[in-house]
Amino acid sequence: MDMELIQQIRGKARSLLEEGTVEGVIGYERAGDGVTSRPLFAYDSSAAERLIFDDTCTHNLVKYLLGKRGKKMAVMVKPCDSRAINLLLNERQIDRDKVFIIGVGCPGVVETEWNHKSETLQARCRSCLLTKPLVYDVLLGRELARKAEEETYSDILEAEAESVVSRREFWREQFSRCIRCYACRQVCPGCYCPVCFAEQLEPLWVGIRIAPEENTLWQTIRTFHLAGRCIGCNECERVCPVDIPLSLLNRKLEKDVKELFAFQAGLDPEEPPPFATFRKEEMPELGE
Amino acid sequence: MSAGYQPKVIGFLCNWCSYAGADMAGTSRMCYPQNIRIIRVPCSGRVDPLFVLKCFQRGADGVLVSGCHPGDCHYTEGNYHTRRRFALLREFLDYLGIEKERLRVEWVSASEGQRFAELVADFTTELARLGPRS
Incomplete structure (x- = not known):
């Protein structure tokens, strides 16, 4: 786990919540098994202290924006997830002004199941060419030069x-x-x-x-x-x-x-x- | 065509060109196979891929989607959308195990009664060759 990145994420979430820029932050927290992660909706700065990010954070959190339409929300977005933001903007389903996008640099996510995480990257990550999210308001973590395999289908x-x-x-x-x-x-x-x-x-x-x-x-x-x-x-x-x-x-x-x-x-x-x-x-x- | 197996064909024909074309075939007393059941739609752009899937699910052997020639659509551009949609659907059905020959997209104008009759005959023959869907 990249603690420096996690501290940045928590700090950003805290300031967004305390300044009232957003009503809530959608991110990841450690799941009950202590290994994998699950989505977290943080509505106050104490909840923001539970935010994490690592290679088990597989969920595409953009989906949750659809249930929060009209509310000002921040969302953590990996490079791949940012394409979902673009999709929903394209289809006029979300309002860009109402979404604060916390982009995170991502080394790829691994295959996980309850209580277990493997060492192998998910197939979609192996062929991912994005080094950073396509759209974001703040970018945390490093932009990563990746050695992606070509998607040959x-x-x-x-x-x-x-x-x-x-x-x-x-x-x-x-x-x-x-x-x-x-x-x-x-x-x-x-x-x-x-x-x-x-x-x-x-x-x-x-x-x-x-x-x-x-x-x-x-x-x-x-x-x-x-x-x-x-x-x-x-x-x-x-x-x-x-x-x-x-x-x-x-x-x-x-x-x-x-x-x-x-x-x-x-x-x-x-x-x-x-x-x-x-x-x-x-x-x-x-x-x- | 073998006398035993009679393929079932569902034809979605647009109101403005293809349905009138089929009507032309009829009023001109042209003969074509009776295997086709025609459903009139306002425009070939009205045909949802869901309609086609539902036909196949309920036992159709082939589906014909027919509209005005490109450029002649009554609604200016409906058939261009049809073309894109069904070009992709044909590939996808083939991938899932329904031969792409079973879904035909054709343009028939109101004056092309002869073309319509030939089209139905040709499609029916091809479906008979493919045999029943398993």
């Missing part, structure tokens, strides 16, 4: 090389385990519809019963709604209780959106997202 390309039948079998097995707890949705910073299509009753798009075909419909549309919007924080996969490899879906669309529309989500708060724009001369082969 090798696992996606492998799946694409297989037959359509074997892919069908693969996903049928995966989706048959889905219990539709909707944790993937609840944790996603891009999922904020007041009424989700999965909960509409008229028409009933997704049947109530937990059956493979309903699960498939849910996962397909959930992922497709995030096409060109998913910022790759991979929180959905992390929280999935039945370990469905959701990153294989999200990154497939990320790859295709990059190829088809030359777009990556969360990099620019002003660039129109791929499904809000078009070019007249593109894709002449489709439909002719």
Whole structure:
């Protein structure tokens, strides 16, 4: 643990709260197991003393801003999380004036489970090219020059090389385990519809019963709604209780959106997202 | 086409061009396979990927989304959005195990009755070749 960085974070949080710049600070604290971390909502300076930051701080805290709309909040943001800020700014879901962004330099986060932290970086961190958050009000910690591996989508390309039948079998097995707890949705910073299509009753798009075909419909549309919007924080996969490899879906669309529309989500708060724009001369082969 | 297996096709046709094109095929007494069930939508941009998924879930073998030719959309730009959306959805369905040939995006104008009839015949033949969805 970088105590110097943690002291900086606590000091900043304390002054923001005491000066009344923000109502609360969303950050991380040590979880009950003494090893991993969990989100902390600090509303006074004594709570701010519990703030920490280390390589177990995996949560994308930007999601919580959606529940605090209208309130002035500070939020701790890793470089990857900052793309979610850009996404929500782009979609006019948060007010930049109401959010104080505490950017933190991040050496990458590791795989964790309760009471245990591994030494290996998460896959998304291994290919992360961001050395600092894309948007912040204050940057704490060091900007890190990283030796990132290039994202080659090798696992996606492998799946694409297989037959359509074997892919069908693969996903049928995966989706048959889905219990539709909707944790993937609840944790996603891009999922904020007041009424989700999965909960509409008229028409009933997704049947109530937990059956493979309903699960498939849910996962397909959930992922497709995030096409060109998913910022790759991979929180959905992390929280999935039945370990469905959701990153294989999200990154497939990320790859295709990059190829088809030359777009990556969360990099620019002003660039129109791929499904809000078009070019007249593109894709002449489709439909002719 | 084999006499036994008859693929089920759902066609989403836009009100202004493709539906009128299908109507043209009908009033001109052209013959085309009866496998298609047509759903009229105000614009091909109205077709939500959810509609397509729901069709496949409920047993459709193929889905046709058809609108005005690019540049001719009644709402100026609806079909450009359709094109982007379904270009991506086709790839994604294929990745999940539904052959991309089962989802077709086509442009049919109000005067192209002949084209519509040929399109449905061609699509039905292709779906018969692919066989029932497992």
